[in-house]
Amino acid sequence: MFRIRREDPFSLHAAQEQAEDAARAVRLVQALEKSGAGWFWETDSQGCLTYLSYEIEQILHGASAQNRGLTDVFKMDGQGGGIGRTLSFHLSTKTGFADLAVETRHDPSVRWWSISGSPRFDKQDQFIGFVGYGSDLTEKRRVDADINRLAYSDALTGLANRQRMQTVLTQTLSSTRSGFDPVALLLLDLDRFKSVNDTLGHQAGDELLGQVAKRLMQAMGNVGLVGRLGGDEFQIIMSGGEVRSVAEHFATNIIDIVSKPYLIDNLPVTIGCSIGIAYSPEHGTHSESLTRNADLALYRAKGDGRGVHRVFTAEMLAGARTRKQLEDDLRVALTNDELHLAYQPVVSVGSGRIVGCEALLRWRHPQLGQISPADFIPVAEDCGLIEALGEWVLRTAIHNATMLPGNIRVAVNVSPIQFGNPGFAAIVANALANHDIAPDRIELEITEGVFLRDTDSSDKMFKALKGLGVRLALDDFGTGYSALGYLKTAPFDKIKIDKSFVRGAINKGNRNAAIIQSIVMLADALGMETTAEGVEQQDEIELIRELGCTHIQGFVYGLPMPLNDFVEQLTAQGEAAPPVGYKISRAPRNKVIRNAKLVLGDRTYNVAIRNISAEGMMIEGPAFAGESVGLMVHIETPERARLPAIIRWVRDGKTGLQAISKPMNA
Structure with a gap:
């Protein structure tokens, strides 16, 4: 007799549900694998792959990865075998891990992955391997790399930007303090770049910066990190045991490379480069101090004529502190009545009479005495x-002009910074409105530097100033930016010929006379007057007259003097201007070599007397600035003889003195 076995309906239903759940899980896994959003892997207890999603296996190496160790397939992102040690640790400790960033070992393409895994145990709680999943990080990494590049790279040149350079410098110096190699920091500033920007436009300037960046990269190679700090400023970080011996060599090479001509919009363009260098640890162990000292060295390089490199010295820091003290004192001087104006006559060549004067700023410091404008104007x-x-x-000169005869003009220097202020014309108008004075008695002297600014704004300022009725003079013509193209439209009334062209013009074979004559002819053609500056010898007066200049200014007609003295001179002799300078260009001189002391205010300098003539001497010693000309000094000899004199000229480390009384014998 057969008995029919009945299945437990509840057990059968449960088994069916389990089978359906398993099938559903398989479908979901397959769908996920095919979508590329994620993939799965499995290993045995030894860490060898027993399963790897087919799609990922094909991407990785196109062949079966089974029975290969997980660490044979993946490596830590950029760190070689680091992930192998990590997985070995997890395999040996049977602990899970999550979101490890890895890349494949043998894939020629660059891919990154994120993997996670959990340990598996059998019913007897024996470890049998890992099971895990992974996802593609490649696109995210590329996006992150783009973001990082934007954050730490200069958008214009592709070089490292200021933030990255600061980070690298800080990290490098930290390593140095821990006993690693020294560091060289080079700061670069392009010379004459602004003129390119102003004349050819910002687009041309950007193209030039890009070409400079390429040259810097080629010059440095892998020796140092090159970055752009902004504008036309660049920075180079070098480290290694030989940086002290090679940094200056690279600096010289960079200056030469950067100074070679460029082609911008089919036009040749030439600029220069100045470099300041500081070394760590001797010049600073922190980024702030090292950068400051490299910047001081750059300041010295630019002050030494540009196109050179300079290495930081302690004297530079002392000089910076002196400048800072001078700055603080200058702010006080503005409110403490320490500033005054000196007036130098301007004489008509035709009549020999004083027709104007130039107001020159002077500063008598309460402790330091007379300070040269060459020191405090910069x-x-x-x-x-x-x-x-x-x-x-400007306001003081206009006020003082009311105390002078009505036919005497007063010239006032205007800096390019003042001229570039859109409100400057309003300042002039206000100063004129406060005094009953004819506007054409005020002559604003403007240097060629104003033409380096925006042309449209310059034209508007010229028009506004001429609308006020003041006169305009182009000062120091020919010594700076070539302004010939602007003379066609700039409404100048006068061109002032710089003293560098006047000096030596009377000497046989000197070309300066021809240059002066050319400037005079240009001015005549444009309906402008001319003033020859820096005339010192009486026999130069006739030459200036023959060359056609309309006015003369210089020591030959008097030193800059206080307003009261100038008024007394006009009162005593009218407007006649008898020459007071040397009668001939060079008095007979005896060559001597004699040590002496020069006293200027409360300062004493050791000097060497080289030449003595009937009217003065030439000395070597301190490098006085050109603005020291006209200052009273005393020469003391070992015999304690004391001779008062006036500084007449300074150049090439030498100083010419005019004796107020007869000089000592040779």
Whole structure:
């Protein structure tokens, strides 16, 4: 008799559900694998792959990865075998891991992956391997790389930007303090780049910066990291045991490479480069101090004529502190009545009479005595005081002009920074409105530097100033930016011929006379007057007359003097201007070599007397600035003889003195 076995309906239903769940899981896994969003892997207890999603296996190496160790397929992102040690640790400790960033060992394409895994155990709780999943990180990594590049790269040149250079410098110096190699920091500043930007446009300037960046990269290779800090400033970081011996060599090479001509919009363009260098640890062990000292060296390089490199010295820091003190004192001087104006006559060549004067700024420091404008004007420009100083000079000169005869013009220097201020014309108008004075008695002297600024704004300023009725003079013509093209439209009333062309013009074979004559002919054609500056000898007066200049200014007609003295001179002799300078270009001189001391204010300098003539001497010693000309000094000899004299000229480390009384015998 057969008995029919009945299945438990509940057990059968459960088994069917389990089978359906398993099938569903397989379908979901397959769908996920095919989508490329994720993949799965499995290993045995030894860490060898027993399963790897087919799609990922094909991507990785196109052949079966089974029975290969997981660490044979993947490696830590950029770290070689680092992930192998990590997986070995997890395999040996039977612990899970999540989101490990890896790349494949043998895939020629660059791919990154994220993998996670959990240990598996059998019913007897014996470890039998890992099971895990992974996902593609490639696109995310590329996006991150783009973001990183934007954050740490200069968009214009592709070089490292300021933030990255700062980070690298800080990290490198930290390694140095831990006993690693020294560091060289080079700061680069392009010379004459602004003129390219202003004349050819910003697009041409950007193209030029790109070409400079390529040259810097080629020059440095892998020796150092090159970055752009902004504008036309670049930085180079070098490290290694030989940086002290090679950094200056690279600096010289870079200056030469950067200074070679460029082709921008089919036009040849030439610029230059100045470099400051500081070494760590001797010049600083932190990024702030090292950067400051490299910047001081760059400042010295530019001050030494540009196109050179300089290495930081302690004297540079002392000089910076002196400039800072000078800046602080100058701010006080503006409010403490320490500034005054000196007036130098301007004489008509035709009549020999004084027709005007130039107002020159002077500063008598309460402790340091007379300070040369060559020392404090650059400080004022650097620290932003030049506009306040310039406005004080303008208002004071206009006020003082009311104390002079009505036919005497007063010339006032205007810096390019003042001229570039859109409100400058309003300042002039206000100063004129406060005094009952004819506007054409005020002559604003403007240097060629104004033409380096935006042409449209310059034209508007010229028009506004001429609308006020003031006169305009082009100062120091020929010594800076070539302004010939602008003379066609700039409404100048006068061209002032720089003293560098006047000096030596009377000497046989000197070409300066021809240059002066050419400038005079140009000015005549444009309906402009001319003033020859820096005339010192009486026999130069006749030459200036023959060359056609309309006016003369220089020591030959008097030193700059206080307003009261100038008024007394006009009162005593009218407007006649008898020459007071040397009668001939060079008095007979005896060559001597004699040590002496020069006293200027409260300072004493050791000097060597080289030549003595009937009217003065030539000495070697301190390098006085050109603005020291006209200052009173005393020469003391070992015999304690004391001779008062006036500085007449300075050049090439030599100083010419005019004796106020007869000089000592040779």
